[in-house]
Amino acid sequence: MNSYLDIVIRSVVVYLFMLAAIRFFGKKELSQLNSADIILILLISNSVQNAMVGSNSSLEGGLIAALALFLINLLFKKIMYKFKAVNDLVEDKPTILIHNGHLDFSALSKLEITSQELEEVIREHGVQHFNEVKLAMMEIDGNISVISGKTALKQTHHKRKIHKTLGTLNN
Structure with missing residues (x-):
C-alpha cells in the first residue's frame, strides 16, 4: 500500500x-x-x-x-x-440541575457535581439560595448556566465551568 x-x-x-x-x-x-x-x-x-x-x-x-x-x-x-x-x-444533551428552585439530585449525582459546588456557582452570580434560581443547566460544553428567578429587569444569565480532576472521570 x-x-x-x-x-x-x-x-x-x-x-x-x-x-x-x-x-x-x-x-x-x-x-x-x-x-x-x-x-x-x-x-x-x-x-x-x-x-x-x-x-x-x-x-x-x-x-x-x-x-x-x-x-x-x-x-x-x-x-x-x-x-x-x-x-x-x-454530543451530550444539556442537563437541568435546578428548575424553579428544586434541585435534581439524580442529575447532580450522574454528573458528579456536589450541592456545595452548585451553591458556589449560584453565589458567584449574586444568588443566595437554590430557591431563587429559575433554571440552572449543565450545558453541552461543560458550563453551568444560571438564570435567577428575579424579575425580568434583574434577570441574569451566567456561566461557570465545574473543574474536575482526571481522577474523578467516571462517565
Whole structure:
C-alpha cells in the first residue's frame, strides 16, 4: 500500500478512536483544561504520533497526517450536522440541575457535581439560595448556566465551568 495512503488511514483511525475515548471519558471534564488535562493531551499526542505516521518521520508524512486529521474533522462535523442520530451519539444533551428552585439530585449525582459546588456557582452570580434560581443547566460544553428567578429587569444569565480532576472521570 502507498505509504501516504497508509498515513491517511492510520490518522483517521486514531481520530475516530480519540473521538470515542473523549465521549466515553467525558468531554465536559476534558474541555476544562487544568494542568493534568494538558499533560494528558501532550502524552496522548506523543503516544499516537507513531500510530499515525508509522516509520515515516518526513515532513511530508507529518503534513499528510495533519491534513488527514483536518479533513476527517471537517467531514465528521458535516456528518454530525446532517445526521441527528450521529450528533446525538457524539454530543451530550444539556442537563437541568435546578428548575424553579428544586434541585435534581439524580442529575447532580450522574454528573458528579456536589450541592456545595452548585451553591458556589449560584453565589458567584449574586444568588443566595437554590430557591431563587429559575433554571440552572449543565450545558453541552461543560458550563453551568444560571438564570435567577428575579424579575425580568434583574434577570441574569451566567456561566461557570465545574473543574474536575482526571481522577474523578467516571462517565
